[in-house]
Amino acid sequence: MDPLCRADSRRGPSEEGSEPPWARFSAWLECVCVVTFDLELGQALEAVYPQDVKLTEKEVRSTAHASYPDVLYTFPWALGDTQFSFRLRQSVGRGPRGVWFEDSDAYNRDAPVTMQKDQSHLYGYVYFRQVKDDTVKRGYFQKSVVLVSRLPLVRLFQSVLQVIAPEYFKLEPCLEEVCHEIDKWPTPTPGHTLLLPCMGEVIKVIVCICVVFSVIILVYQSLRPAPLVLPSCHEQDFFQCFQSMLVHVQMLWELMLLGEPVVVMAPSPAVCSETVLALVSSVAPLKYCCDFRPYFTIHDSEFKEYTTRTQAPPSVILGVTNPFFLKTFQCWPHVIRLGELKMSVDLPKQLKMKKLAKLKTLDAKPGVYTAYKTFLHKDKALVRRLLKGIQRKRPSEVQSAILRRYLLELTQSFIIPLERYLVSLMPLQRSISPWKTPPPISPFNQEEFIATLEHAGPQLTSVLKGDWLGLYRRFFRSVNFDGWYRLRHREMTQKVESLHLQVICDADLLSWTRDKSEVEIVDLILKLREKLVRKHMHVCEFKLLEKLELSIQSIISSLPQDLQALLHRD
Template structure:
C-alpha cells in the first residue's frame, strides 16, 4: 500500500536544472495523422467517423447516474459504489490527505489519466501552499510553489463563490521511478483548478480559500475542466471521501487511446468523451458540450464568443497573428477568462501545430517569469494569459495585446471609474500587424447579434466561429499540400529504389521555396486574401515560422511511413 506523504523537504536532494530559455513543443501524440495531411496515392488509416448519438440509457451498477445520450460502440467504465456521505473537516494547516492509501495497481491505472489531485490552501504567513496530493506525487519544492500560486487567482473575484481555470508549467527532468512520477510527455504539467472562497469566522482573514487541482500530462482542457467542476463542489460538501472515490473512479476508466470515444463514470455522472487522434487534430463533432465532450477543445461555458466581444471585428487579425507565431499578451479579469481564451485560440489553430509556449494563466510568481517577461522581445508564438495590471507596464514593448470582455462605452468609463477593472480596456491593440485576409461580414454580424441575444444564440455563434477558423486553417495549408504532393517519389522512383539495395530510405524531395511560390501563382489559394501581393507576403512570413518547420516535419514523417509500408508490402 502507498501512503500519501505531505513532506516536501526530502525532495530537495535533486539538483536537476532546467534551461528556461528552451521552449519545447507541446505534442502529446506525434504519430497521429491530422485531417489536413497530404492526399497520397497510398492507403492511409481513415479518420474515425462522427459518432451518432442514440437513445438515453441507465447504468445497471449505479442507478443514480445522470442520464445522458450514449454513442454507439463505446468503451464503458462504471463508477464505483459511493462511499458513505460523511463530512470530514480537515484540521487547520493540514488537509488530512496523509491518511489515504492507494494500491500499486490502482495507482498505475490512475496515472494513465492524471498525476494526482492537489489540495491547495491559503496560509496567512506563506500564501498559497500545497497541503497534499493524492495519489502521492514527487514534486520539487519549486514545482509545488508554482502549482500553489497558479491555482489561486491574483485578486479576489467575489465575496463567496467558486471558479475554474487552468494553467501550464514547465516540468523538470527528474531521474526517478515512474511510480513516484510518470515520465513527461511534452515537457509540461497541466493544472485544472477549482478555486473556492467562503466565509470562515475562525480564520484571521475571515475567509477560507482553497483550490482543488487536477494535475495531468494530457492537454485536454474540456475534459479536465468538466471533472474539476463536478469534483469541486462535492469535495467542499463531503471532504476526503470524494477525493478517494474520484481517484478510484478514474482507475476504472479504459486507457486514454487516441481517437477513441469513451464513457467515463465519475462521482455519479457519466461523461461521453471524444479523444483526439493527435494533439493537432481538429475535433469537428458538433454536439452538446454538456453531454459529449471534445477533450482537446476549449471549455464551452460560458459561450466563448463573449470573451472576444470587444474584439469581434479584429478576430481575423488575431487568428493571423496566432498562425504567424506572433507573441500575444492576453489580459482578463479572471484566470477563468484567460485560460478559456488561450485554449480557444490554440484550438482555432488546428491542424497547424503550435510551436510556441502557451500559458493559459500566468503570474509574477511563476518560475519562468524572468525568462518570458523581460526587456527583450517576447518569444515567438508565446500566448500569455494574465490578470495582474503589473503586466501591462512590464509588457509595453509587446507587439500585441488582447484584452478580453465587453467594450466599455467612453461615457460609462468616465462616469463610473470605480467600476472599471484595472488593466487595459477590453479590445485588440497591435503596433505592427496589418490584416492579410478578408473578413466574413455575414459571420461578423451573426457574432455581434449573438452577443446581444440569448444563451442558445451565443453558443450557436461560438460553434460557427470555431467552424469558420477551422476552415481557414485548412485552406491555408491547401497550397502547401498541393506542392508537397509533387515532392513524393513517383512509382518509377519507388521501383528503382527497390532494385537498388544500397539506397537509403525513400523520403520527400527537398522543399524549394521558389518552386512553391511558382505553384502558388499558378493555382492560387482558396483563402480570401485581400490581394495577391498580401498572399505572397503572408506565405513568405509563414514559411519562416517554427510552426511551418514542425508541420513540414510531420508531413515528411507521414510520407516516409507510408512509403516504407508500401515497400514492405511489395517486397
Template sequence: MIAGQLKSSSSSTLANRPLPDTDSSPNPLARRRMSRSKTLPRIPRAAHRTQLSLDGLSMDTEKIAKLRRWIMSLITVNFDLEVGPKITSIYPPLQLTHAEAQNIAFSSFPDSSQFEEGSQTHSFRIRSRGLVEGENWDVDAVRPTTVDGFIYGFSCFTRTKDALSKRGYQQTSIVILSHLAYPSLFDTLVCKLAPSFMSHGGPMLEAACHNIANWPDPIPGTALEFGFLGAVLHVELPQAIETQQAMSALAPGRTRETDIQILASICPPDPPIIGLFEAVVSNLWSIWECVVLSEPILVFGPSPSMSSRAVWWLRDLLRPIPLSGDFRPFFTIHDADHTALVNPRPPQAGLLVGVTNPFFDKACRHWPNVLSLGRQPTTQEKKNSSHSPLVVGPPPGWRSTHRRYTSRDRTLLKQLETACRGSEQAKREASEALRQHLTSRTNALLVPLQRYLQTLIPTPSESRSNLSVPARLKAFQDAAFFASLKAHGSPLPFKSSSKQREFYERWLRTPAFGLWLARQEEVVQGVLNGMM
C-alpha cells in the same frame, strides 16, 4: 454547492455551469452501463464544509497505476497568511519538486482583485522540473512521464465567508494534475469534484480517484463512456494532439440529465466563448492570423477563468498545424519561468500567455500583440462609472502591430455582433460558428502547401530507377512553391495577390512550418518505405 453565487459578473461561475446534481436519482429503467451507485459513495450531506482529513484514505499500488493513466494526483491548496497559497494535501502521494509545488500552489489561486465570493474554475500549464542539488523526493511514489515536458493543472477555487479566519473568509482550491492536455474533460471533472469535496471532505477525493482508476485506457481516437461521481461521461479523445475535434462528432443529445458529452481537447464550451471576445469581435480575423503566424500574444483577463479559456481556445485554432511555441493558460509572477518568458527581450515566437495581474501590462508593453478580454462599457455604464467596480489592467480591446492579410467574413461578423446582444443560445451558436469558421481557415492555409507537397513525392518509376537508394521526398523549394501558389492560388480570401505572397513568405519563416514539414515528411516516408 455551498459556495453560492460569484459576485463578479465577468467570471465563469460554477453556479452558471450545467452541472448535474450529485444527489440526483435517475429512473432505474433509464440506466445504462454506468450508474450513480457505481460512481458515487453514499455519504450523508454535511451541514457545513468539513475539515480535510486523509486518515483512512488509501489506494493500492495497482489502482494508483491505473489512475495515473489519466491523472497524476488530486491536490488541495489553502491560503496561509504567512506564505500565501500552500498545498495542504496530495492524494494519492506524488513526487513534486519544491519549484513545482510552489508553481502549483500559486497557479491554483486567482492572481486577481476581481474575485469576491463563490467558486470559479481555471487551468494552468507549468514546466516539469527535476530535483536541484541537495533536494530529495519526500515520497517514493513515481509519477507518470509527461508527454511534452509540462504538467497541466485544472483548479476550482472557492472563497467562502468564515468568521474564524483573520481575513473573514476561507479560500480553498481543488486541483486535478495531469500529464494529458484535455482541458474540456478535466474542467468537467473538477466542476463535479469541487462542490462535492466542499460538502463532504476528503472521502470525495478517494471516490473520485477510484472512479478514474476504473476507466478504460486513454487510447487516442476512441469514444469512451465512464462514470464520475454520479454522472455518465461520453468522451471523445483526439486521434493525435494536433487533431482538430469537431462538435458535430458528438451525439445530438444526452440520454438523460446526468449524461455529459465531451470533446476532450477543446476549450470548455460553456459559457459561450464569444462573451470573452465581445470587445474585439471585428479583430478576430487579425488574432487568428497572429496565432497561425506564430506571433506572440499576451492575453489579459479580469479572471484566470477568462484568460485560461481564451488561451486554450486560441491554441485549438492552430490545429492541425503542430504547436511550435509555448502557451500558458494562466501565468503568474511566481512562476519559475517568469523571467524566461517575461523580460525586456522580444517575446518568443508563438508564445500565448494568459494573465490577470496588471503588472504584465507594463512588463509586456513591448509585446507586439495584447488581447484584453471582456466588453467595452456602454454609455450608460460610463455615466455610472462611480458605481462600477474598479477595473485594473488594459481596457478590453486589441492592441497590435499586425496588419491583416485576409478579408473578414461579413456575414459571420454580423452574426457575432448580433449574438453579443442576444440570448445565451444565440451566443452558443455564434461561438461554434466562429470556431468552425476559423478552424476551416487554418485548414485552408495548408491547401497550397499540401498541393505542392504532392509534386515532391517520387513517382513509382522514379522509385524503381534506383533501387539501391531508398525513395525520399524531394526537397522543398521556396521558388517552386510560390510558382505553384501563383498558378493555383489559395482558398483563403486574401485582400490581394501581393498580400497572399507576403503571408506565405512569413509563414515559411515560422517554426510552425518547419515542424509541419517534418511531420509531412515522416508520413510520406512511411508510405514510401511500405511500398519498397
C-alpha cells in the same frame, strides 16, 4: 521536504495483476492536488493524490501559485466558485509516471494534433472556492482542487471537477476514492465511446477522430431529469471567448498562425485562460507549436525569462490578471485587454485598434493594442453576420459554430497548398525497390512552393483577397511552420518506410538468395530484422510484419544447420 509542499508522504496501495500501480490513472492524470492559502507560507500544496507522486520543488511551487487566483481579484470581493486552467513546463529529467509513455505513441497517432498528450508540459485544471468563514483567521475559506494531466481535455476535466470538488469542500475525504475510480477507467482511446464513472455519475466520453478538427462530447448519465451534453474542444464557449474581439478575429488568427508574442489581460483567471485556449484552437487543425500559458503569474518560474527587456519577446501567449503586467508588458508588440463590454451592434466602435503607447495606465480601456498590419483584407461579411446574430439573440452555440467553421476553412485554405506541395516531394512509388534503400524525400524549397501558388494557391478555396504570398513568407520564419514541417516530414518518412516494407513483402526474397553468398544472405536477414524492429516502433501493420517474419524464417531455413542455429540464437 519543502515547507510549501505539505502532502502526505505515505505510499499508495499496491495494485494486483499485470499492470503496475496506478497504470490506468496515469493514462489520464499525473495527480490530484489540493492547494490552500497559508497565512505564513502563502499558497501551499496541502495534499497530493495518489500519495506516492513525486513532484519536483519547481513543479510544487508553480502548481501552488498557478492554482490560486490573483489576490487582487480574490479578496474580498470575488466570493464563490470559479474554474480555470494553467499550463506549466515539466522539470527536466522527470518523465511520465507508470507506463503512460509506452502508450503515448498509440494515442497520439490516432488523436488529432490539437488533442495529443504533451510530453514536455503539464496542464492544471482548477476548481477554486472562496467563501466567508469566521473560523478561519483570515476570515475566508480559500482552497483549490487541481487535476494535473498531460491531456489537453479541458472540458472533460472541468466536468470531473464539477462533480468531485463540491463534495470535497463539504469536508468529505473523497479524493483518494476518486483516484481509485479513475484507476479503473478504460485508457483514453480516440474513436471509442468511453464510460467514466465518477462519484455516482457516469461521464460518457466520445473522442471523435476527424481530419479537420475533433470534438469531445460529454454526456452525464445519472438520476438527473435529462442528460447534460457539453460540446468541447479547448474552451467552454468559442463565441463567448471571441465576442469582445469580433472585429479583430481575423487579425488574431494571423497572429496565432505566425506565432507572434501576445499578452491577454483579463479581470479573472477564468476569462484569460479560456481566451488563451480559444486563440490557440483558432488555427486548428494546424497544431499551435509555440508556448502558451492560459494563466500566468509573477511567481511563475519562467517570469524573468518572459519579461526581460534585453531581448525580443519570445513566441508565447500569456494570460494574466495582475495590473502589474500592464507596465511589464508595454514592450510587447500585441496586448489584448479584456473587460466588461456591452454586446450590441455598436461593438466595432467599442473595440477599435489602439496604439501601444496608450497602454500605460491602470485605467487603460479594453481593446487590442498593436501596430500589426494584416496581410489579408478583413472579411466584413463575417463580422456583420455575427453582429446581426447578437442583435437577433442567436444562440451562442450557433454563433460558435459559424465562427469556428469560418476559422477552420480559413486555416484549411492556407494549409492545403502546403500539403499539396509536400505530396510532390515524396519519391514515386515505382522508384522504391526491395533491394535498395528507399530514395530520400526532396527538401522543402520555399521559392519553389511560392511559384506553385499562382495556379494552386488559397484563392481556389478562399474568397479573401490580400498578400497571401507575404503571409506564407512570414509563416516560414515561425515556430508553427517548423513544427508543422517536422511532423509532416516524420509522417512522410514513415509512409516511405511502409511502402518499402510492402515492396519487400511482395518480392520473392527466397529466389533472390539462390545465387548469393552466405555473407550476402546473412546481411539481408540482418537488414530485414532491423526493418522489422523499426517498423514495429512506428506503424502497427501486423499483417505485413507477420509476412516479413515468415520470409525471414524461410530464408534462414535454406541455410546450413550451423548458420541456422546461429541466426536463431541471435
